[in-house]
Amino acid sequence: MSRYLGQRIGERDAVISGIGRSAVGRKLGRTGLSLTVDAALQAIEDAGLSRDDIDGLSTYPGVATASPGMSPNGVHDVQDALRLKLNWFSGGSETPAQLGAVMNAVAAVSAGLANHVLVFRTVTESSAQTATRRASVVGSGGDRVAGIMQWMVPFHAVSAANWVGVYAQRYMHEFGLTREQLGQIPLNQRRHAGLYEQAIFRDPLTMEDYLGARMISTPLGLYDCDIPCDGSCAVIVSRADASPDLKQVVRVEAIGSALTGRNSWDQRSDLTETAAHDCAAMMWARTDLTVDDVDTAQLYDGFSFLTITWLEALGFFPKGEAGPWLEAGESRIGVGGQVPLNTNGGQLSGGRLHGYGYLYEACAQLRGEAVGRQVEGAEVAVVGAGGGPLGGCMLLTSDR
Amino acid sequence: MSFQPLPEVTADSQAFWEGGADGVLRIHRCQTCSAWFHPPTPVCPDCLSRDVAPAPTSGRATVQGFSVNVQPWAPDMEVPYVLAVVSVDDAPGVQLTTRLVDVAPEAVAVGLAVEVTFLHVEDIYLPLFRPIDAEVRS
Numbered sequence: 001m002s003r004y005l006g007q008r009i010g011e012r013d014a015v016i017s018g019i020g021r022s023a024v025g026r027k028l029g030r031t032g033l034s035l036t037v038d039a040a041l042q043a044i045e046d047a048g049l050s051r052d053d054i055d056g057l058s059t060y061p062g063v064a065t066a067s068p069g070m071s072p073n074g075v076h077d078v079q080d081a082l083r084l085k086l087n088w089f090s091g092g093s094e095t096p097a098q099l100g101a102v103m104n105a106v107a108a109v110s111a112g113l114a115n116h117v118l119v120f121r122t123v124t125e126s127s128a129q130t131a132t133r134r135a136s137v138v139g140s141g142g143d144r145v146a147g148i149m150q151w152m153v154p155f156h157a158v159s160a161a162n163w164v165g166v167y168a169q170r171y172m173h174e175f176g177l178t179r180e181q182l183g184q185i186p187l188n189q190r191r192h193a194g195l196y197e198q199a200i201f202r203d204p205l206t207m208e209d210y211l212g213a214r215m216i217s218t219p220l221g222l223y224d225c226d227i228p229c230d231g232s233c234a235v236i237v238s239r240a241d242a243s244p245d246l247k248q249v250v251r252v253e254a255i256g257s258a259l260t261g262r263n264s265w266d267q268r269s270d271l272t273e274t275a276a277h278d279c280a281a282m283m284w285a286r287t288d289l290t291v292d293d294v295d296t297a298q299l300y301d302g303f304s305f306l307t308i309t310w311l312e313a314l315g316f317f318p319k320g321e322a323g324p325w326l327e328a329g330e331s332r333i334g335v336g337g338q339v340p341l342n343t344n345g346g347q348l349s350g351g352r353l354h355g356y357g358y359l360y361e362a363c364a365q366l367r368g369e370a371v372g373r374q375v376e377g378a379e380v381a382v383v384g385a386g387g388g389p390l391g392g393c394m395l396l397t398s399d400r
Numbered sequence: 401m402s403f404q405p406l407p408e409v410t411a412d413s414q415a416f417w418e419g420g421a422d423g424v425l426r427i428h429r430c431q432t433c434s435a436w437f438h439p440p441t442p443v444c445p446d447c448l449s450r451d452v453a454p455a456p457t458s459g460r461a462t463v464q465g466f467s468v469n470v471q472p473w474a475p476d477m478e479v480p481y482v483l484a485v486v487s488v489d490d491a492p493g494v495q496l497t498t499r500l501v502d503v504a505p506e507a508v509a510v511g512l513a514v515e516v517t518f519l520h521v522e523d524i525y526l527p528l529f530r531p532i533d534a535e536v537r538s
Contacts, residue, residue, distance in 0.1 A: 151496070169466055218468040219467075
């Protein structure tokens with residue numbers, strides 16, 4: 001706690017003033033830029049701003065060509081398409097995971113470099129996927145592998161399903177987590193998808209369906225893995241005092257952007273902990289709020305087990321106790337439960353918007369606009385994205 | 401197996417990727433404070449000494465985590481196979497992601513004792529691991 005004592009908590013200078021979301025689905029047959037423009041213009045209008053008010057632009061991870069559909073658009077084409085007049089911009093992947101682009105925007109606003117930053121994340125992974133070309137798999141191109149991937153991919157650990165699978169198996173070994181307990185996460189997200197018309201997979205999912213599905217990389221089966229989609233999310237990060245006509249804002253209470261452990265999937269001495277633990281510790285040290293104040297949690301579920309690491313890192317239950325905690329199912333993590341979790345269906349049933357679906361949903365909940373799935377009186381939301389050495393989290397509050 | 405991505409060799413990583421030519425798993429070690437570390441870098445992460453060099457290990461390791469991959473991620477990939485994170489027994493703090501061979505997936509568990517066996521492809525010797533106990537091998 002003392003680390004931040006007396007320090008200005010700069011993120012409180014910033015608010016999320018507007019949110020936008022394009023159509024989201026499987027093989028929409030639209031370009032990434034078209035989806036991005038939809039989300040961006042919607043967010044600008046939602047904030048009560050005009051295009052000319054936008055003086056900052058931020059995105060994650062910038063244009064990515066190595067993984068099909070991972071990120072078709074970056075700063076360049078969006079700035080040009082909308083002819084934005086920018087005082088500040090940033091795009092890249094070496095940030096505290098996906099939400100790093102939002103944190104960069106918050107920092108820029110707090111530093112006075114911009115008043116209203118458009119932040120976006122666009123994926124076309126569903127359209128990009130073919131029989132021989134799969135999204136988010138490294139090493140199939142024939143080139144030599146460098147950087148962090150060289151320590152995993154040559155051994156055929158090519159997918160995050162493999163890397164996360166090792167963590168999940170270790171957690172099961174250490175703490176006795178069962179697949180039935182893990183299955184509460186995808187079942188929960190599917191229930192919530194049923195409440196949300198914009199989610200992709202909405203048919204009910206039973207524990208029998210979950211356990212009977214084919215294995216991908218043990219202990220992760222088909223329903224433990226999220227689904228590639230096409231779509232774009234955008235938010236406007238504004239200086240809290242920049243505009244008198246900001247309609248309804250979400251406040252940034254605290255950010256967790258830390259990486260104090262190894263920047264690696266395999267070198268952590270405790271293979272049940274990830275960067276989420278570093279980030280959560282930092283975030284809680286920057287606020288007087290505690291985990292008991294959280295009204296809804298929107299936490300990364302690219303793989304079901306990653307949600308467990310976020311929940312545990314944030315302190316929703318003591319280390320190792322995920323299994324018994326999750327067994328309560330809907331009364332624990334449902335919309336009316338103790339910790340309403342991934343109320344839009346998450347990425348498991350809503351589609352892999354790669355971190356930004358959670359951010360959008362947290363804002364919708366705090367604004368009281370989550371029709372059909374609204375958490376009553378939601379005032380504090382936590383958003384966490386990433387897995388393994390990638391992590392970033394934010395504590396958001398309503399302006400009520 | 402025809403799906404076989406290979407690593408890019410650098411001056412730092414050469415001993416790790418090519419050391420298997422004489423059957424020895426080499427891990428970087430600080431010559432000043434004796435710390436082992438991986439991946440190989442030109443500085444000791446503990447004492448910041450620049451006097452670091454690859455050093456031979458016994459090649460014995462212990463399974464710390466594993467996952468049996470069933471999904472064929474590429475058309476020319478043979479499944480299933482066992483991925484593991486192993487700790488190198490005589491290099492404290494060093495873990496490697498690897499593939500286990502000569503073992504049935506159901507025989508793999510956390511704590512399994514394994515030893516290095518190199519897969520030679522082009523200029524690379526990939527350190528794979530197999531059970532030390534011959535009775536566990538298949």
